[in-house]
Amino acid sequence: MNDAASTPLSPIGRRSGRVRDGTVTLAHGSGGKAMRDLVDDVFVAAFDNPALAPLEDQARFALADLARDGDRLAFTTDSYVVDPLFFPGGDIGELAVNGTVNDLAVSGARPRFLSCAVILEEGFPVADLRRIAASMQRAAAAAGVAIVTGDTKVVPRGGADKLFLTTSGVGVIPAGVQIAATRARPGDRVLVNGCIGDHGVAILAARDDLALEVPVTSDTRPLNGLIDALREACPDVHCLRDATRGGLATVLNEFARAAGIGVHLDEAALPVRETVKGVSEILGLDPLYYANEGLLAAVVPPDRAEAALAAMRAHPAGRDAALIGEIDSAPAGRVILHTGFGGGRIVDMLVGEQLPRIC
Structure with a gap:
């Protein structure tokens, strides 16, 4: 059977290309047939959905469909440069989808559509690229979103570190939802949905230069379902x-x-695994500053705190939820950690970066 006859049809009726190379070459970023084959075989095949299928230079949506979900749009973008690309509990693709979904969801928006831009280094294994694209699609399906447009660039060997991803997202905010940092009030309670620091320690463990062996996996996960449950129990988050x-x-x-x-x-009250505490003590790091990829902080009115906490614990992404503190009028602009010895210390903003290339 010749190549043309064995090449499957794409959703729009044209024949899809196939990648024959084992690694990415500069030709895969040239804009020609090699690039089309890579996009078709790796990304279109993985992300296939009606909005992506026309393969125009943009995805198109009916405003009426969006307006049924709310009265405002939320839009966000983020880039992912995590090292290593694959780590305990996830990979850069899953991380990118969940991170963008979560940035939308914490505004109260319902995430709908994502874009994905890929910067590849010449020589990157195509098999790893397929694995990452498949991971992105699984994460998108779990979050109920579609990856509808994107871009692919290839740089010469040494021009980047393997692969970088940039994902942008659009969501719709329901009418009446007002969630903002400025709304914290004295008396409010502070909740988290899970254990602190898992992602940071998982990345540390995956880096060969530290040679750590710890049973901790990244907490990367979508939080939009959890936030829906939280808002049902506490509409005025x-x-x-x-x-x-x-x-x-x-x-x-x-x-x-x-x-x-x-x-x-x-x-x-801070939920921190003993393993994370142990690693932190060895390395002289503070779990409060570790990056997390499935952890949120919520500030809720005091009369709804218990209901909010129960709703979070009833959701798979909130089983380890905890009430960790409260809001007061003073000291204005400060975070104070009250220790078991009866004292307190200021928890300031992070200066610099505890861990580079963490997400």
């Missing part, structure tokens, strides 16, 4: 943010500064 780079400490400082309030944390 004041603040939400996912604690990625800079960790939980940075997010809480952002709340404190934006609203001009003080955040008071109970050290004993």
Whole structure:
């Protein structure tokens, strides 16, 4: 059977290309047939959906369909340069989809569509690229979103470190939803949906130069379903943010500064695995500053805190949820950690980066 006869038809009726090379070459970024074959065989095959199928230079949507979900759009973008690309509990593709979904969801938006731009280094294994694209599609399906457009560039060997991803997302915010850092009020309670620091330690363990062997996996996961459950139990969530780079400490400082309030944390209430504590003590790092990829901080009114906590714990992404502190009027713009010894210390913004290339 000749090549043309064995090449499958794409959703729009034209014949899809096939990648014959084992590694990415500069020709795969040239805009010609080799590039079309790579896009068809790896990305279109993995992400296949009606909005992507026309393969125009943009995805197109009916405004009426979006308007049925709410009265405002949320739009976000992020780039992913994690090292290594594959780590315990996930990979760069899953991380990119979940990270963008979560950035939309913490605004109260319902994530709908993502784009994906890929920068590849010459020589990158095509098999690894297929694995990452498949991982992205599984993550998108789990979050209920579609990857509808994208771009592929190839740089010469040494011009990048294997692969970088940039994902952008669009979501729709339901009418009446107002979630913002400025809405934190004295008396509010602070909740998290899970254990702190898992992603940071998983990345550390995956890096050959540290030779760590710890049974911790990344917490990368979509949080939009959890947020829906939280908002059903507590419709007036004041603040939400996912604690990625800079960790939980940075997010809480952002709340404190934006609203001009003080955040008071109970050290004993912080959910941190013993393994994460142990690694942190060995390396002299603070779990409050580790990047997380499936952890959010929520600030809710005091009369709904218990209901919100119960709703989070009933969801798979919130089984380890905890009430970790509360909001006060003072000290304005500060986060204070109250220790088991009866003292307190200021938890400031992260200066620099505890761990480079973490997400």
